[in-house]
Amino acid sequence: MGDLKIKKEDIIRALSTVQEPDLKKDLVTLNMIKDIELGVGEVRFTVVLTTPACPLKERIRKECEEAIHTHVDENLSVVIDMTADVTSSRVGTALLPNVKNIIAIASGKGGVGKSTVTANLAMALKLSGAKVGIIDADISGPSIPVMFGAEEMQPLVSQIDGKNMIQPIMQYGIKMISMGFLAPQDNPVPWRGPMATQALRQFFSDTHWGELDYLLIDLPPGTSDIHLSLVQLVPVTGAVIVTTPQKVALADATKGLMFFRQPQINVPVLGVIENMAYFTPEELPENKYYIFGKDGGKNLAIKYETDLLGEIPLVQSIREAGDEGKPAVMSDSIIASAFKQSAELLAQQVAIRNATKEKTKPVQVKV
Ligand SMILES: Nc1ncnc2c1ncn2[C@@H]1O[C@H](COP(=O)(O)OP(=O)(O)OP(=O)(O)O)[C@@H](O)[C@H]1O
Numbered sequence: 021m022g023d024l025k026i027k028k029e030d031i032i033r034a035l036s037t038v039q040e041p042d043l044k045k046d047l048v049t050l051n052m053i054k055d056i057e058l059g060v061g062e063v064r065f066t067v068v069l070t071t072p073a074c075p076l077k078e079r080i081r082k083e084c085e086e087a088i089h090t091h092v093d094e095n096l097s098v099v100i101d102m103t104a105d106v107t108s109s110r111v112g113t114a115l116l117p118n119v120k121n122i123i124a125i126a127s128g129k130g131g132v133g134k135s136t137v138t139a140n141l142a143m144a145l146k147l148s149g150a151k152v153g154i155i156d157a158d159i160s161g162p163s164i165p166v167m168f169g170a171e172e173m174q175p176l177v178s179q180i181d182g183k184n185m186i187q188p189i190m191q192y193g194i195k196m197i198s199m200g201f202l203a204p205q206d207n208p209v210p211w212r213g214p215m216a217t218q219a220l221r222q223f224f225s226d227t228h229w230g231e232l233d234y235l236l237i238d239l240p241p242g243t244s245d246i247h248l249s250l251v252q253l254v255p256v257t258g259a260v261i262v263t264t265p266q267k268v269a270l271a272d273a274t275k276g277l278m279f280f281r282q283p284q285i286n287v288p289v290l291g292v293i294e295n296m297a298y299f300t301p302e303e304l305p306e307n308k309y310y311i312f313g314k315d316g317g318k319n320l321a322i323k324y325e326t327d328l329l330g331e332i333p334l335v336q337s338i339r340e341a342g343d344e345g346k347p348a349v350m351s352d353s354i355i356a357s358a359f360k361q362s363a364e365l366l367a368q369q370v371a372i373r374n375a376t377k378e379k380t381k382p383v384q385v386k387v
Pocket of ligand 1: 132136157335337340
């Protein structure tokens with residue numbers, strides 16, 4: 021039996037004074053409070069966040085506690101269970117209906133670390149508790165299998181509802197598909213545009229993804245047929261632009277960003293990640309050498325009114341981790357926290373986007 025004086029309504033009233041800082045509405049209106057239980061001198065409830073990678077988790081928890089102590093009883097013990105139900109704007113879509121968010125990871129120039137960033141963001145989201153998948157859409161130069169130590173793996177094909185479906189490779193709890201799993205890499209096939217597009221189509225329509233919170237698409241560098249095919253095939257939640265700080269990279273990153281902003285494409289740009297932002301020897305992390313220039317990604321984000329989701333340093337262990345097939349975020353280091361922070365900011369942007377913008381639709385443009 022609960023304390024007779026305190027009712028569930030009192031708790032709800034107190035929690036309706038707590039705002040979700042990004043969505044600018046209170047937790048009760050947003051339907052984020054569940055399972056309120058009153059005990060003797062104690063209240064328990066669940067806060068359902070919009071992503072397990074929520075960077076504001078602790079702030080929300082603290083504000084809930086304070087609201088109850090201020091508006092209900094300062095001596096009440098407050099036990100909060102934080103869970104998440106990742107939001108989506110991809111409701112009712114024919115292709116991949118159980119994939120909540122499709123996020124394109126793009127760059128202008130090649131070699132800026134787009135695949136490295138994709139692998140680490142995916143891993144960080146997975147470590148936060150989300151269900152994550154990766155499509156390596158770089159058909160002629162796939163890097164994802166190596167970055168996950170999965171080059172020798174081969175996907176199985178199984179019959180689902182009478183149709184042959186590719187089962188994605190599962191590595192470190194992430195589902196992934198890449199041309200690297202399907203075609204021998206030492207005997208490269210020259211991929212013409214339509215063939216690459218067909219392969220991408222199969223990654224969506226003939227692969228059994230099941231339920232996912234985030235499906236990350238590692239795009240080839242530049243803007244290609246693949247980019248156009250992607251936005252035509254599926255509703256894309258948003259795009260992340262990866263760049264390095266040099267002028268040449270930034271100029272190309274701008275083109276990459278503007279591709280998504282074209283009125284007929286209209287995919288929201290969720291933010292910019294500046295990779296190789298500075299060099300740092302891992303044993304002396306306070307020493308930062310801006311060898312490629314400073315603040316390029318930040319200025320790009322400001323100019324195009326989007327967010328800077330991270331500045332990832334150039335560190336030897338990131339390259340080693342990629343070569344060893346274990347994304348750097350899996351280690352316990354400052355690098356891991358940099359990638360985790362970027363993943364949180366990305367998840368936050370996805371949640372804001374899903375709460376504020378229209379539903380996504382595939383675009384209809386002539387190729
Ligand atoms: N922050 C970093 N610190 C150290 N090495 C890095 C960093 N980011 C990427 N690298 C290394 O740089 C190389 C290129 O990275 P990656 O393959 O991720 O680039 P990419 O932009 O996806 O390339 P592509 O254009 O071929 O798709 C890899 O060897 C990777 O390990």
